[in-house]
Amino acid sequence: MEELKTINIKDLMFILFRSWRLIxxxxLGxxxxxxxxxxxxxIQYITPEPKKEEVESTEKTTAPIFIWEENEPEKLEDKYGEIEIQKMLQDFAxxxxxxxxxxxxxNALNDSNKALRDSLKSDLYLQIDPENRVNKRLVVHLTLDKIAGRTEFEHSVAKQNLGSFYMNSIKGNSFYQRIVAxxxxxYEPDDIKGLFQVRMTPQGGxxxxxxxxxxxxxxxxYRLTIEEIERINIEDVPVFxxxxxxxxxxxxETVKDSFIDIKKSETTRQIKENxxxxxxxxxxxxxxxDRQHKFDLEYQIEVETRLKQEVVDIIADTMRANAVKENAIENLTKAIMDSNIKSEELQEIADDIIIKYKTTNKDEDTLNEIKALYLTSDKIIINRNDSVRKEPLPLEPKPKKYKRNIFMGAFLGLLLGAFLSILKHWKELAGYDVKAITSWQKLFYIGEISGKHPNTKSKKGILSFVDSFIDKVFDKQFSPEQQEEELTYVHQIIKGLLIENKDEETKIVVPGVLEDLKKNPVFDRLKTIAQTEDPHLELKAISDLQRDSDAVKHLRFSDAVLFVRSSSDDGDSFVKEVQLAKGYDIPILGVVEVTTKW
Incomplete structure (x- = not known):
């Protein structure tokens, strides 16, 4: 029945457009x-790009300054030997x-390679010459005894069971375990298992x-196999x-076996890939x-800078206490921080620097002398790239992407609205093809009658003209005049089908319309027309024949049955009702389809 279901693209588009309010x-939501x-x-903050004038002013500066750079190498091989690196790798692992x-x-790949290499050396099958593989052959012939009362079919099944029993016994692990025992x-049982080829013959052997x-x-x-098969024959075969x-x-027989070379090459290839x-x-x-080493170095640099700053602060505070000029303190502390001198070395010479300032005139020449004495050794790296270190640019708030997010929200809303619309009207969209079922059941398709959708609201509200326009474009606008014409046509067809009983009281039952909000109004109009023009014709609405015993009773005592169906009805129920009417030998006038209009 599923193949009789259809989805009309035009109806799908109509439902989407008709649900424009929901969508x-x-x-908007x-x-x-x-x-x-x-x-x-x-708010997220980002570092802005430097302005053009700032870059140009930086390029024009030529004064060399002292900077503290890390002397530690970033890569292990630049600092350690291979033996040390291997030990570090072991600790890292x-x-x-x-x-x-x-x-x-x-380790898993190494274990896999070890097993593959062992198989190349120890696998008995791979040690065979692929050009001259010798097979020792044996055939086990089985003849099942005839038993009185057993049919040919039962004998054939028993013969198959006997062959399967021997087959499973020979291919089972216990067979090879007994040979090894x-x-x-x-060798182990798994070592010899690949040396056996066991097949069943067409005769059951x-x-x-x-x-x-x-x-x-x-x-x-070969000899152990014969002994084990004879043991199976005596001890293991069921008595039945x-x-x-x-x-x-x-x-x-001697044969060529190319699979040996294939298996060897496949094993070798797998080893190479591993x-x-x-x-x-x-x-x-x-x-x-390397990454971990670099991270550790960066952390050490951060700690070293912090310790160095603490020592420099102590030096500066002591110099201020001894009336050293502030610009001299600033110049010296900056030179120390920009130098490559280590914090522990700085602590050792801090007292000497302070004493030197105490016993001098604290002028610019003395500052240069101290720089030359303590800060211009081979540890100092002077940056001569004609650029100066600038303060980092202040962070700027990252602009929020309102347009993009609103567009994405609207798009998700569109998808959700379309999904809800389709879900709401799915029964109407994915309905059965009434004409196809009618043809399949070899019934007469009388025609269509347009019915008003039960959820249709009055078209006098706000923007109701949009609904009317959509209905008109998709030919879904309900017209009472058109419905009257269709009802009159169907009534005339029914009269023609009942021409032999035109002067007799005729009761026609119409199942499945009694409680249907879509079909019941159409039936009421059809019934009114029929009673007006043909008083002897009675149209009786009944419930579903599958669920209501009273409906079946009315069917049994009726003169004919008329089916009024829509695409949203259950197709299986329709077919069963048709079969029930045929079972009671009640004449079926045909099928009237109710199409939905808005």
Whole structure:
């Protein structure tokens, strides 16, 4: 029945346009919400780009200044040897979360490669010469005993069960475990399992091919297999499958097996891919360690600068207490902070600097002398890039994107409004094709009658002309005159169908319209017309035949049945009602379809 459902694109577009109030409300609502949300968002600040005149003035400055730069290298290889780096990597892989994760991946790939390399060396199947693979062959013939009273079909099923039992027994793990338990070979069950090929013959027997890299191993496996199959025949086969088992030993065959080379090359390729992935992960580990090292350096620089500032503040306070000129204090402290001297070294010479100032005339020459003595060693790096350090630009508030957010809110509102509109009218949109069901049930399609939608409101409200325009464009505007013409036409068709009973009292039941808000008004008009023109014709509205026993009773005592249906009705229920009417041998006049107008 689902294939008889249809979705009319024109009806879908009509519903969307007709729901313009709901969609517009969603658009405005979501746009308002987006605007309010943008308004209450906390202000974000960004660093502005420097102005053009500031850049030009910076380029014109040529005075060299003292700056403190980090001497520590950013990359490990610039500072440490390979042995030290490897030790750092080991510690990083054991203590750092990212390092632990990468190290676990590397270990998993190493374990995988070890298993793959072991398989290349120890896998018995891969040791076979692919150009000359020798198979020792054996056929197990099974003949099921005839049992009195068993039909041919039952005998065939039992024969299949017997073959399946042997097949499962030979391919099961316990089969290979017993072969190994015999103590004649020094391998594990999983090692020899790949040397067996077991297939069922069309006659219900079992074909077994045993291979191996050496003749001695093949012969041993062959004899142990025969012994194990004979044991299965005696001990394991269920008593309800009496049979005769014969073993046929075939000559050895030599074949080419290209799959051996394919499996070897695939294993080698996988090992190579794993090695490449290991190299990539090791490089990733190295980069992660570099990042951590750089982060640690930046933190050390921050701590060093803070400690250095504390020492400089002590020097400045002491110099002020000894009446040192403020500009001299400023120049000296700036030179110290811009220098590359370490805080611990500065602490050692702080007293000397203060004493030197106490015992001198505190003039500019003395300042230069102190700079030369303490701050112009090879630790000092002078910036000669013809630029000076400027104060950072003040942060500016990041502009809020009202237009973008309001547009996105309106778009989401549009989607939600369209979704709600479709959801509300889904039963009407995804309805059954009444004509198709009528044709399928081989009934007569009488015609269409337009009915007013039960949710249609009076078109006298605000902007009701928009609704009228949409209805007119999509040919969905309800017209009482058109409905009267359609009702008259349907009535004439019914009269023609009842021409033989035109002078007799005729009762016609119409199921499924008694409580239907859409179809009931149409039926009432049709009933009025029929009673006016044909008093002997009685149209009786009844409930759904699937749910109301009284409706079935009226059907049984009626002269004919008329179906009035719309696309939103349940198609399965309609078909069952038709079958019920046919079951009671009640004549079916046909089907009238009610189409929705607004």
């Amino acid at each position: 517009l409300a969603c658009i 979501f746009a308002l919400i987006a605007a309010i949300y943008t308004r209450i968002l906390p 054991l203590k750092n979360r990212e390092g632990i994760n990468i190290n676990n991946q590397i 015999a103590g004649l070979i020094s 079992i074909n077994i091919a045993i291979t191996g890299p050496e003749e001695e191993l093949r012969e041993t496996l 499958l009496p049979h005769e088992m014969k073993l046929e030993e075939l000559e050895d 090695e490449e992935e290991i190299e990539r992960l090791q490089e990733q580990m190295r980069e992660a360690l």
